[in-house]
Amino acid sequence: MPPETRDALLDAAEELLDAGGVAAVTLREVGRRAGVSHNAPYKHFASKEALLAAVAARELLRRRDTLAGALAGAEPAEVVLRDALHRYAGWALSYPQRFKLIFGRWTIDSPDLAEAASAASAQLVDTVRAAQSRGTLPAGPPDRLAALLRAVAHGAADLEAAGHLSPTGKGRADAAGLVDDLLAHLRPGR
Amino acid sequence: MPPETRDALLDAAEELLDAGGVAAVTLREVGRRAGVSHNAPYKHFASKEALLAAVAARELLRRRDTLAGALAGAEPAEVVLRDALHRYAGWALSYPQRFKLIFGRWTIDSPDLAEAASAASAQLVDTVRAAQSRGTLPAGPPDRLAALLRAVAHGAADLEAAGHLSPTGKGRADAAGLVDDLLAHLRPGR
DNA sequence: ACCTGAACACCGTTCAAGT
């Protein structure tokens, strides 16, 4: 285990991010919490922006792994798919600051990250294809269908996190419910 | 016209926001651009956060007006609806920083804003209801259907802005296309 | 290779004045 300060810095940054948003993560406070000088971070990250990118990268890789686990399940494709979309929305609502960090500035051009993202995306497309051949999703290009499903999960979670989902109580919708609505509308033969 | 410095400050803040994101809007630079001392903003806004909230508020009210215009069109409901959703996504992609500001921190609890948001939402629901009675949208609670449509437009635009929409070229999707896909899937009788 | 302390330019906010 070479650099253990590096992990301590990442942990401290993530903690500050979760607690107070990106504005609260301060290089100096990160150093303080990691027990090093206000200036040691520069030996591990080129800048504050680079530290934030590393936090985002770590979280994205974690997400990729849990998605892979969910999609590898033995259940029918439509169940696995619904579960994965619910998890996506649940994650966004549980860690809104990480969610916003990751999608707020996709200047993260590291090849591992791009690869992680496209691997996750490919897995989702595979599951969509499986559901299509089971007749639980309509025909059509599976990648567009996957993008549509993901857009709903993403948008509904973002709107719910921002409090923009029907604040008035009548037909109250939450992100998971909207995902279910879409899946129901997509079910063929009705 | 009472306070014309106030508008100058809002304009300067918006300019900085569009150019460099929320991190680039600095109270001192805002003052500089507005031709006042680094400190005059405090006579018009309680804090930097309050200035940003006012920028978000102004943009939200503008949006409400253009949405109202689009929804008041004489065309068939499904055309008006499609147009409004396309405009929503187009706005998000044209002004990503304003979009992120507005949905990034919905602590904007001013009553005018809440009212503007819910008025816009009600108009969208009305259009959905009209499309339903024309038979171009499936039955079901119109507010949930409206939330679903908005979630797709919102999520697809956010993902496209972040570069997360199928970076690989095959079944390439953009926000407007995903909105169209959803409307096509929702068309009853097929 | 990793860390420290001083230093610089910048920022948000407050305060005592000015008109």
Added chain:
DNA sequence: ACCTGAACACCGTTCAAGT
């Protein structure tokens, strides 16, 4: 009522050293 200038505490980043 609106604005200014000095001041304070804080921050990102750089630099010259230390081990």
